[in-house]
Amino acid sequence: MIDVQNLSRFYGEKAAVKGVSFSVAPGVVWGFLGPNGAGKTTTMRMITGYIAPSEGSVRVAGFDVVSQSESVKERIGYLPETPPLYDEMTVGEYLGFAASLRGVKGKNLKSRVGYAMERTGLKGVAGSLIRNLSKGYRQRVGIAQALVHNPPVLILDEPTVGLDPAQIVEIRELIRSLKGEHTVILSTHILSEVTQVCDGAAIINEGTLYASGTLEEIEKCFSGPPGLYIESDPLPSPAELMRVEGISGVRREGAGLHVAFGDEEAGIKALNLWMRREERLLKEWRPIRLTLEEVYLRALSRERGVKE
Amino acid sequence: MRGLWTVTKRELRGYLTSPVAYVLVAVFLMVSGYFFYNLLWWFHTQSMAQSQNPYYVQQLNINRFVYEPFLQNVSVILLLIFPLLTMRLWAEEKRGKTDELLLTSPVSTASLVGGKFLGAIFILLTLILFLQVFTLFGFLYSRPEPVPLLLGYGGLFCMGLAFIAIGLFTSTLTENQMVAASLSFGILLLLWVLSWGAEGASPFLRELLTYLSFFEHYKDMPRGIFNIIDPVYYLSVTLFFLCLGRRVIESRRWR
Numbered sequence: 233m234i235d236v237q238n239l240s241r242f243y244g245e246k247a248a249v250k251g252v253s254f255s256v257a258p259g260v261v262w263g264f265l266g267p268n269g270a271g272k273t274t275t276m277r278m279i280t281g282y283i284a285p286s287e288g289s290v291r292v293a294g295f296d297v298v299s300q301s302e303s304v305k306e307r308i309g310y311l312p313e314t315p316p317l318y319d320e321m322t323v324g325e326y327l328g329f330a331a332s333l334r335g336v337k338g339k340n341l342k343s344r345v346g347y348a349m350e351r352t353g354l355k356g357v358a359g360s361l362i363r364n365l366s367k368g369y370r371q372r373v374g375i376a377q378a379l380v381h382n383p384p385v386l387i388l389d390e391p392t393v394g395l396d397p398a399q400i401v402e403i404r405e406l407i408r409s410l411k412g413e414h415t416v417i418l419s420t421h422i423l424s425e426v427t428q429v430c431d432g433a434a435i436i437n438e439g440t441l442y443a444s445g446t447l448e449e450i451e452k453c454f455s456g457p458p459g460l461y462i463e464s465d466p467l468p469s470p471a472e473l474m475r476v477e478g479i480s481g482v483r484r485e486g487a488g489l490h491v492a493f494g495d496e497e498a499g500i501k502a503l504n505l506w507m508r509r510e511e512r513l514l515k516e517w518r519p520i521r522l523t524l525e526e527v528y529l530r531a532l533s534r535e536r537g538v539k540e
Numbered sequence: 541m542r543g544l545w546t547v548t549k550r551e552l553r554g555y556l557t558s559p560v561a562y563v564l565v566a567v568f569l570m571v572s573g574y575f576f577y578n579l580l581w582w583f584h585t586q587s588m589a590q591s592q593n594p595y596y597v598q599q600l601n602i603n604r605f606v607y608e609p610f611l612q613n614v615s616v617i618l619l620l621i622f623p624l625l626t627m628r629l630w631a632e633e634k635r636g637k638t639d640e641l642l643l644t645s646p647v648s649t650a651s652l653v654g655g656k657f658l659g660a661i662f663i664l665l666t667l668i669l670f671l672q673v674f675t676l677f678g679f680l681y682s683r684p685e686p687v688p689l690l691l692g693y694g695g696l697f698c699m700g701l702a703f704i705a706i707g708l709f710t711s712t713l714t715e716n717q718m719v720a721a722s723l724s725f726g727i728l729l730l731l732w733v734l735s736w737g738a739e740g741a742s743p744f745l746r747e748l749l750t751y752l753s754f755f756e757h758y759k760d761m762p763r764g765i766f767n768i769i770d771p772v773y774y775l776s777v778t779l780f781f782l783c784l785g786r787r788v789i790e791s792r793r794w795r
Contacts, residue, residue: 277640280644281643281644281793282640282643282644282793283792283793283794284793284794302646302648303646305644305645305646306646308644310640310641310644312637312640312641313637314637314640316636316637316638316639316640316641316642317636317638318550318554318636318638319636320553320554320557320558321553325553329546329549329550330641330645332543332546333543333546333547333641333642333645333646333647334645334646335542335543335646377641
């Protein structure tokens with residue numbers, strides 16, 4: 233649905249985004265994860281056509297953002313970092329304005345505005361001036377504005393930032409409920425938001441993409457050298473295990489051992505046979521893998537994964 | 541031109557819900573009313589004083605002694621208040637970050653600029669409409685010539701279009717409304733006094749300065765003389781600054 237190829241954006245000499253590529257399948261919720269100032273907003277602005285890419289291309293539903301910008305804009309609902317609200321309008325008027333800007337007309341307009349308000353829980357404040365709304369409600373109006381014309385793609389820039397915990401939960405539930413109907417890209421600097429809401433993610437730091445894919449893919453891709461964590465009774469000494477064929481490294485870790493293999497398949501088999509022969513009772517046996525959290529933290533410290 | 545009317549409607553709402561437009565319209569009417577009163581009073585005393593002299597009475601013409609100077613004065617008041625009416629047009633969108641909504645909507649930049657321009661034209665028309673109170677007054681108590689009045693108001697409208705376009709242009713340059721107003725005021729003032737330097741200039745420069753000067757083109761119309769060059773001048777200034785404003789907005793995508 234969204235295809236980003238080698239996207240870069242320079243502000244003068246400084247690159248805000250460098251060579252970012254990823255693609256998002258239709259109907260999924262996709263997280264765009266990175267610390268503040270990582271280039272998330274810049275990337276999203278390029279996808280929506282607010283700013284033009286310096287290099288690379290973005291295609292949304294097959295349309296190029298630069299050369300077919302109106303076709304792209306029709307298909308996108310966008311919530312910028314600051315919700316673009318007019319304080320002197322009521323919620324209903326504002327949503328009507330947003331819908332008609334996107335070409336929704338006549339009877340359709342009224343029903344779309346009604347739908348967007350219902351979806352975001354704004355029915356009760358339809359006649360209130362936006363000026364008088366709380367931050368949580370302003371954010372909801374921002375989301376309602378993005379989905380009022382029923383776009384296939386929703387781009388939400390930090391939709392939960394600055395909200396209280398209860399509001400965050402509500403907004404996350406709302407986003408989850410949009411899955412399937414819309415392709416959603418949301419940016420965040422909070423990892424748990426991605427694991428709770430998203431099907432896939434791209435991790436970005438200092439303008440470069442660190443990882444992208446489904447959550448499992450990201451974790452798997454960064455699981456480091458194939459290895460196992462074992463605990464047994466009695467625990468073999470590292471020197472003993474080093475003699476087993478296919479094992480390339482052994483290191484004590486807590487109450488057990490971290491075993492690394494040169495050839496994973498042969499090594500695991502040999503280790504298994506050895507343990508049985510030596511009558512060591514296995515207490516724990518699990519593959520070692522970086523959690524998403526660890527992948528994220530590595531990206532932040534710019535420490536490269538072992539396997540990329 | 542999709543979205544043009546939507547933008548215009550929102551623009552009108554923006555004017556109607558902000559106190560700025562009401563205050564400026566009130567100030568405009570107050571000041572122009574004072575001008576009109578003074579001119580009329582002078583005309584009245586002259587007529588009384590000269591009523592015994594048929595030759596002078598013939599010379600006293602309400603178009604020439606009241607409406608012509610009145611319209612000239614009004615055009616200066618417009619120059620003073622239009623920067624304040626147009627400063628918000630784009631600067632406010634940038635300050636409130638609502639330009640992100642407009643520029644990511646499937647509406648062309650030309651429609652956005654056009655919509656805002658049309659919105660401001662409604663204010664201009666409102667001002668000219670209110671001025672008709674003074675015209676009505678003339679028709680009630682005297683017999684002014686309608687053609688010079690028509691041309692005078694038409695010229696005022698054309699000049700107003702140029703004021704709006706210049707204000708809209710400077711508003712795209714900044715998110716600070718005061719800066720936008722100062723810039724457009726500067727441009728308008730400069731265009732006004734441009735012909736003052738024509739006196740000692742070379743013939744070509746004199747011609748050029750006079751042609752580019754705002755008020756040189758508003759000398760004839762209130763007198764009832766129509767030169768096609770006058771509206772053409774205002775409309776070309778308008779078009780030039782509208783295009784410039786559109787370019788500025790578009791260029792922001794690349795900077």
